[in-house]
Amino acid sequence: MSRHAKLAAFGGSPAVSPRARDLPWPVIEDADRAAVLAVLDGDHLVSNADGPTRVSELEERWAAFCGTSHCVATSNGTTALTTALHALGVGAGDEVIVPALSFIATGLAPLHQSAIPVFADIDPVTMNIDPRSAADLITERTAAIIPVHLHGHPADMDAVDALAARHGLAVIEDAAQAHGATWRGKPVGSLGDAAAFSLQATKNLPTCGEGGLLTTATAAVAERATLARQFGEEMTAGRSRDYISHILGWNHKMNPVQAAFALSQLDRFADYEAARQRNVPPFLSRIAGLPGITVPTVQPGCTHTWHILRFRFDPEAAGLTGVTPAGFRRAVHRLLRAEGVPVSRYQVMPLPEQKVFTDRAGDSHGHPWARSAPPPRAPHPVATAVVDDSLTLQRRHLHPDAGDALEQYADGFEKVWDQLPTVRSMARALT
Structure with missing residues (x-):
């Protein structure tokens, strides 16, 4: 020119x-169409069927891809984050440190657990959470930290994991944008206590709409997440559903059509x-x-x-x-x-300036904000x-x-x- x-x-x-x-994007090929039609022509249109489904197949393949032991499929990336917090015991009155620059779901997930998001500034180069800013925000109420692998670049997980270990914090990776990224040779999704991926149609690994994947190396976390995604019920192959809820749960299931499309995309x-x-x-x-x-x-x-x-x-x-x-x-x-x-x-705008956080939006009684001391605040000039x-x-x-x-x-x-x-x-x- x-x-x-x-x-x-x-x-x-x-x-x-x-x-x-x-x-x-996504690129939709005949293989994707065939995978979806195979589910529609089959017997399993829900993930709680008795026996293997495309959902359980996706869980097995994604756990192997991430080099971790367990994967729990959910309805979207936001429910994967919320379910991970729940499975790790983060709840009412807890504080969760999140970066000041991310998609809104990173800040909303703690609120859905009646926990309070506390916003750390970001690194000016990677635009991921600044561990030094996060360290300044830790209080006796801090329960977890959510590093976001923003745009596909891993956060500084050495520093994040070290900070969490010193203070006894759970680490939940927000890997919604980082399928296949690695840190020091290890895949994201295997670097914390749990991780959440999104399969929304714009993601590098998409499904035909929405979907989420939660990974963890801890069997107890995976078990609690599996219970929570379906009404707190124990679903065991070969046993009839008893409709007994053992813990507080939701309906956060992925359906086999979504899983089949994602599996076909995973092949490429x-x-x-x-x-x-x-x-x-x-x-x-x-x-x-x-x-x-x-x-x-x-x-x-x-x-x-x-x-x-x-x-x-x-x-x-x-x-x-x-x-x-x-x-x-x-x-x-x-x-x-x-x-x-x-x-x-x-x-x-940076996350801390979103109206839902500046107005301290919560339930009808103003919780979780009303029953907790004001959370620590930090300037976020880099995010701004x-x-x-x-x-x-x-x-x-x-x-x-x-x-x-x-x-x-x-x-x-x-x-x-x-x-x-x-x-x-x-x-x-x-x-």
């Missing part, structure tokens, strides 16, 4: 072709992941040299699965005087979208800065044939950066 080409926002031709703007997961590892790093390398942009990186000893790509924008480094990071981000957002680069904001100065690329790059589209996205970035004076004028107006 020629330098100083007219920007699409001002009448020029877009850098990205229409076909490259919205690559389908390694190939798709290899394609991402081929496609994404060259794209990031190409735009990393543009002044004022920071691209995702991989820390030593880690595997990044590139679920989401987040770009941070620094006006000073780009030579844009008199421009705020938010103004720079707004201008770049408009210009890149006009070029056909499908960037978006994703989060619009990341929300203000960043944009994300989601879903499109997950397609195994996304290489050409990513090349066009890089063309779009370079085209915008070739005209930084125009960006400066827009950014000042949008500051």
Whole structure:
């Protein structure tokens, strides 16, 4: 593309072709359709059938994939998190440390257990929980910590596990975005007391809608989670259902149609992941040299699965005087979208600033907030800065044939950066 080409926002031709703007995900093949139809034509449409189902098969394969002993399938990633907290004994009045930047479910899961989320700041490079910030928040009421492997990059599990061990805390990995990621050679999902994965249709391992997987190496945790996901009932193969609830439970089951679709996708997961590892790093390398942009990186000893790509924008480094990071981000957002680069904001505020937490929303009596001392608070300047100065690329790059589209996205970035004076004028107006 020629330098100083007219920007699409001002009448020029877009850098990205229409076909490259919205690559389908998940990729649905005949094998996926056949797997779903086999369940519909079979006998087991629920997971509590007597004998093996596609749900139990998925549980066995995912436990093996994560290198752990047990997997409990649930209805979605949020119920996997909530069930993990329940199975580990986290409940009323407890405090759970979570990162200030994550999807809302990470903060809501403790509330559903009548526990209180306490928000730690994040690392500016990985954007995962900062263990030093977390350490400052520990009180006698702290029961657990939820490190999130945000965007597919593992959290610093050495530091998190060490912190938890010193204070006797449960560790629940939020691995919703990190299927297949590794830390020091070990798969996520095997690095804490339990872990929660999402199979929502946008994830690297998707199902046909919603689904969740809870992994743990502890038999007692798996047993309690299995009870909790179905009304607290003991379901034993070869024995008729007795409808007796032994513990407080929910209806958090996955159905075999969801499991069959996920199993079919799991058959191709390694190939798709290899394609991402081929496609994404060259794209990031190409735009990393543009002044004022920071691209995702991989820390030593880690595997990044590139679920989401987040770009941070620094006006000073780009030579844009008199421009705020938010103004720079707004201008770049408009210009890149006009070029056909499908960037978006994703989060619009750190978790602690969500209304459900600032208003201390709870049950009709104001619990859990009303019956507990005020939780500790910590500043979260890094999380705030990341929300203000960043944009994300989601879903499109997950397609195994996304290489050409990513090349066009890089063309779009370079085209915008070739005209930084125009960006400066827009950014000042949008500051």
